Amino acid sequence: MTQTIAKPETTPAAYRQYIAGEWVDAEGGKTFDDLDPFDGSVVAKIPAGTKRDCERAIEAASAAFPAWAELAPAGRQKLFFRAADIIERRTADIVSILARETGSGKAFAMFQIQWSVALLRQSANWGYLPVGDVLRSDLPGRFVMAVRKPLGVVAGITPWNGAHNLAWRTALLPMAFGNTMVLKPSEEAPISAGIILAEILHEAGFPPGVFNVVTHAPGGAAPIADAFFESPAVRSINFTGSAATARMLAERAGRSLKRIVLELGGYNPLIILSDADLGQAVNTTAFGAFFHQGQICMNTRKVVIEEPIAAEFLTRLVEKTRGLKLGDPKLPDTVIGPLINDAALKMVQHRVDDAVAKGARVLTGGKIEGRIFPPTILTNVSPDAEAYHEETFGPVLIVETVANAEKAFEQASATRYGLCASILTGDQERGLQFAERFDAGMVHVNGPTMAGEPGLPNGGVKDSGWGRSGHYAVEDFTEVRLTTLTRGAMTFPF
Numbered sequence: 001m002t003q004t005i006a007k008p009e010t011t012p013a014a015y016r017q018y019i020a021g022e023w024v025d026a027e028g029g030k031t032f033d034d035l036d037p038f039d040g041s042v043v044a045k046i047p048a049g050t051k052r053d054c055e056r057a058i059e060a061a062s063a064a065f066p067a068w069a070e071l072a073p074a075g076r077q078k079l080f081f082r083a084a085d086i087i088e089r090r091t092a093d094i095v096s097i098l099a100r101e102t103g104s105g106k107a108f109a110m111f112q113i114q115w116s117v118a119l120l121r122q123s124a125n126w127g128y129l130p131v132g133d134v135l136r137s138d139l140p141g142r143f144v145m146a147v148r149k150p151l152g153v154v155a156g157i158t159p160w161n162g163a164h165n166l167a168w169r170t171a172l173l174p175m176a177f178g179n180t181m182v183l184k185p186s187e188e189a190p191i192s193a194g195i196i197l198a199e200i201l202h203e204a205g206f207p208p209g210v211f212n213v214v215t216h217a218p219g220g221a222a223p224i225a226d227a228f229f230e231s232p233a234v235r236s237i238n239f240t241g242s243a244a245t246a247r248m249l250a251e252r253a254g255r256s257l258k259r260i261v262l263e264l265g266g267y268n269p270l271i272i273l274s275d276a277d278l279g280q281a282v283n284t285t286a287f288g289a290f291f292h293q294g295q296i297c298m299n300t301r302k303v304v305i306e307e308p309i310a311a312e313f314l315t316r317l318v319e320k321t322r323g324l325k326l327g328d329p330k331l332p333d334t335v336i337g338p339l340i341n342d343a344a345l346k347m348v349q350h351r352v353d354d355a356v357a358k359g360a361r362v363l364t365g366g367k368i369e370g371r372i373f374p375p376t377i378l379t380n381v382s383p384d385a386e387a388y389h390e391e392t393f394g395p396v397l398i399v400e401t402v403a404n405a406e407k408a409f410e411q412a413s414a415t416r417y418g419l420c421a422s423i424l425t426g427d428q429e430r431g432l433q434f435a436e437r438f439d440a441g442m443v444h445v446n447g448p449t450m451a452g453e454p455g456l457p458n459g460g461v462k463d464s465g466w467g468r469s470g471h472y473a474v475e476d477f478t479e480v481r482l483t484t485l486t487r488g489a490m491t492f493p494f
């Protein structure tokens with residue numbers, strides 16, 4: 001008999017926003033229902049926050065900034081370590097809320113938790129990184145320093161898919177470098193991408209105002225964003241989400257001359273050369289394409305495989321895919337759970353139907369089952385089909401057979417996205433040559449497209465956005481203050 005995942009013990013029944021170190025209802029007291037994507041039940045009532053709530057959070061973050069920016073590295077380190085310990089203690093709780101709120105299976109929930117703990121422990125030490133350079137001047141007696149300073153208040157806008165770890169990434173990178181945060185989680189995951197982080201940081205003893213969470217009802221993101229763009233205290237927006245929303249936010253950031261960091265989607269190809277290990281290729285593909293129902297920005301969307309091994313690869317991939325267990329993500333052995341909402345189910349079905357209408361063959365899957373979209377493999381997909389060039393945020397994989405490696409490179413490169421790509425080959429040198437040439441933020445030789453680690457510089461190019469995580473984020477969340485000291489008298493032209 002399968003066991004269900006433990007019910008949460010420590011999460012409170014009533015959820016509130018977190019502003020200036022206090023738990024608060026939305027201005028006006030309105031709430032909205034946070035729904036379970038598997039059975040449609042109400043997980044919790046969440047405050048429907050307003051622009052005014054967000055303005056108050058920005059004021060709190062602004063007031064907390066000078067002391068947080070000046071806090072000694074050891075002080076910040078202690079708080080980050082404590083938070084990591086609290087996440088570990090609350091693991092069962094977080095697994096449960098991720099399943100109920102976002103449809104995440106146990107494996108992906110555990111991945112998110114371990115990733116977040118590791119990021120907290122690594123970024124705890126970034127306060128000790130060098131903060132600048134001493135530079136040479138051509139002027140006599142001039143001492144020159146380039147010193148990195150935090151920006152001020154950073155606004156975080158997070159998605160629902162990797163709800164927990166992406167929220168931590170959004171918040172921790174700026175905070176580790178001395179910025180304070182107002183986090184706006186996705187309306188689909190207000191607890192696991194926001195409120196639970198506040199509970200953890202509150203318990204860890206973060207000073208009031210350093211981290212704030214404002215929640216909002218579906219359709220209510222725009223007024224929160226208005227508060228971000230209108231406030232001079234907000235110096236940067238740290239966004240993870242779709243390219244469509246990013247385009248709109250980046251335009252506004254341009255008009256208000258704010259920095260913006262964008263971590264967007266991808267159309268991540270996996271090339272399989274004929275000298276690759278076939279068993280590894282099948283497992284790498286199934287994991288890369290179908291983990292978390294294909295709702296991760298790094299999921300594999302397309303396989304391009306050399307002709308000699310294509311037929312056997314497809315037979316084995318279809319067999320493995322048909323064996324993946326579909327069902328309730330609260331059961332620990334479920335591999336494929338529900339898509340996040342009805343709009344997502346409809347979109348994925350539309351993309352498959354559109355491809356089929358334009359000549360594609362469905363090798364397995366292809367039709368909604370309840371709230372689940374079964375993992376689907378398509379071949380013969382026409383370049384005219386939407387799924388051929390758009391990111392389909394669900395468990396749909398396109399497989400293309402090509403005559404040779406050069407053709408594989410060409411077809412894998414035909415995308416406006418540039419998040420990640422992989423190549424499987426028995427020849428490591430060939431793999432590295434591919435990595436050198438491929439235009440993406442992350443390229444993996446003999447690994448899945450989904451291979452993010454918390455300390456590494458994850459991020460994309462082209463329509464996949466810009467900015468890098470890990471300590472490389474120092475570029476995004478600090479600015480360089482040029483400071484000079486002139487010793488002795490200067491000479492002037494007049």
Ligand code: ADP
Nearest residue numbers: 157158159185186187221222225240241242245
């Ligand atoms: P998805 O379609 O995967 O939900 P989105 O880009 O719409 O991706 O969502 C990512 C984040 O962007 C969420 O937190 C969402 O609330 C937010 N968002 C959506 N629309 C806007 C908007 N007009 N202004 C600010 N944030 C927005």
